[in-house]
Amino acid sequence: MASEIEIRLTVNGEPVVERVEARLSLVDFLREKLHLTGSHVGCEHGVCGACTVLVDGEIVRGCLTLAAQADGSSVTSIEGASDSGEIADLQAAFHERNALQCGFCTPAMLLSADALLKRNPAPSREDIRLWLSGNYCRCTGYHAIVDAVASVAEVRRNNSI
Amino acid sequence: MKPAPFEYLRAKSIGETLAFLGAHDEAAILAGGQSLLAMMNMRAAAPSHLVDISGIEDLRKIKTESGDLVLGALVRHCDLETSSLVADGLPLLAEAASQLAHPAIRNRGTIGGSLALADPAAELPACILALEGTIEATGAAGTRRIAAEGFFTGAFATALTENEVLTAVRCPVPVKNTRFSYEKLARRHGDYALVGLAARAGLRNGRLEAPRFAFFAAADRPVLARSAAAVLDGEAPDAEIIERACTALREDLDPVGQPGCSAGTKMHLAGVLLRRAVARLIG
Numbered sequence: 385m386a387s388e389i390e391i392r393l394t395v396n397g398e399p400v401v402e403r404v405e406a407r408l409s410l411v412d413f414l415r416e417k418l419h420l421t422g423s424h425v426g427c428e429h430g431v432c433g434a435c436t437v438l439v440d441g442e443i444v445r446g447c448l449t450l451a452a453q454a455d456g457s458s459v460t461s462i463e464g465a466s467d468s469g470e471i472a473d474l475q476a477a478f479h480e481r482n483a484l485q486c487g488f489c490t491p492a493m494l495l496s497a498d499a500l501l502k503r504n505p506a507p508s509r510e511d512i513r514l515w516l517s518g519n520y521c522r523c524t525g526y527h528a529i530v531d532a533v534a535s536v537a538e539v540r541r542n543n544s545i
Numbered sequence: 546m547k548p549a550p551f552e553y554l555r556a557k558s559i560g561e562t563l564a565f566l567g568a569h570d571e572a573a574i575l576a577g578g579q580s581l582l583a584m585m586n587m588r589a590a591a592p593s594h595l596v597d598i599s600g601i602e603d604l605r606k607i608k609t610e611s612g613d614l615v616l617g618a619l620v621r622h623c624d625l626e627t628s629s630l631v632a633d634g635l636p637l638l639a640e641a642a643s644q645l646a647h648p649a650i651r652n653r654g655t656i657g658g659s660l661a662l663a664d665p666a667a668e669l670p671a672c673i674l675a676l677e678g679t680i681e682a683t684g685a686a687g688t689r690r691i692a693a694e695g696f697f698t699g700a701f702a703t704a705l706t707e708n709e710v711l712t713a714v715r716c717p718v719p720v721k722n723t724r725f726s727y728e729k730l731a732r733r734h735g736d737y738a739l740v741g742l743a744a745r746a747g748l749r750n751g752r753l754e755a756p757r758f759a760f761f762a763a764a765d766r767p768v769l770a771r772s773a774a775a776v777l778d779g780e781a782p783d784a785e786i787i788e789r790a791c792t793a794l795r796e797d798l799d800p801v802g803q804p805g806c807s808a809g810t811k812m813h814l815a816g817v818l819l820r821r822a823v824a825r826l827i828g
Contacts, residue, residue: 406550406551406552407551407585412547428546443649443652444652447586449582452553453575499648500648517734519647
């Protein structure tokens, strides 16, 4: 029977071996097996973006990726990205600009924003809105989020010169 | 919701994939999973077995071969966005991919998955139709090629048999003087289209040659607007000719309305997109 499968992967830098149900999504695996509850489960069909995590350095939908498919991969969740300090500037900017209220979308928003800035260090406000269109926020109206991402983009550009 | 239970099978080759499909009547192929897993989460699909083909490295290749651009079934939308072969030969695909869903979905969704699923509102089936693409399918009897015009047979229906795997799609790389246009109307960035249009045409001395207009989200499958194309073929379109093409478009399309967008609105929007596409093709 292959309705259960053993997976070996790296999560936030640490090796993990677990036996999982085939139907377990990656985000449920992180939350329920590893108790990493910073990744959130919203719509469960790929629309809201709250489950965003990194697989081998690329943002993916945690609800549209099976834990089984992450076998052999390196997964980074908001806990790993936060602990490493690599998105501390984005976190501070979100805080300073009130770019969150309830916080449900925030972990995924931070990972998506960081992915944008790594790909395009000088995004326009329209670029930021387009990129983040796959991450829903029901509190802020997005304006403060775009402000925060734009300000970090500028600081990172200045620091890299 | 969570998907119904299923068995997970990892295929290491096309042969193994075919063996799995042959052994299990209710099996489904898992590529990027960006539509299939969503449908399973909503219990709109409940396969007994998932055959994961994502480990078959041969299916990830993008190459040129005897004048065709050949895209393996596992080429992802993000690969179409960034491939220099695609940018140089068929930039229409790069443009379509860059507006398809959202970055996190483009990192996993595949062209083979999109074509095999044949969602009538999907972007890539219409692009392949506009580009005169050919789909390669492998079954027990070998590999056959199916022209895009005969591949899409209805909503979520294709010419693939139950025991065939879509392995690649090939599109002729056009000669010089070829123009492309990609237009999509959606309520929000990344949503499925209300109506969309992928177009290709030759342009010589301001005249359109053999234009192909493939609409999506306008019928139960991607549709070539042959009557509108016939009006425009060989012409240097002015306002009067474009209006005649828009009138002819009514013979090509018979859209079905959806909540928030009636059939009449879709027909109107299809005309809007045709005008935009022609302007871009000759611009």
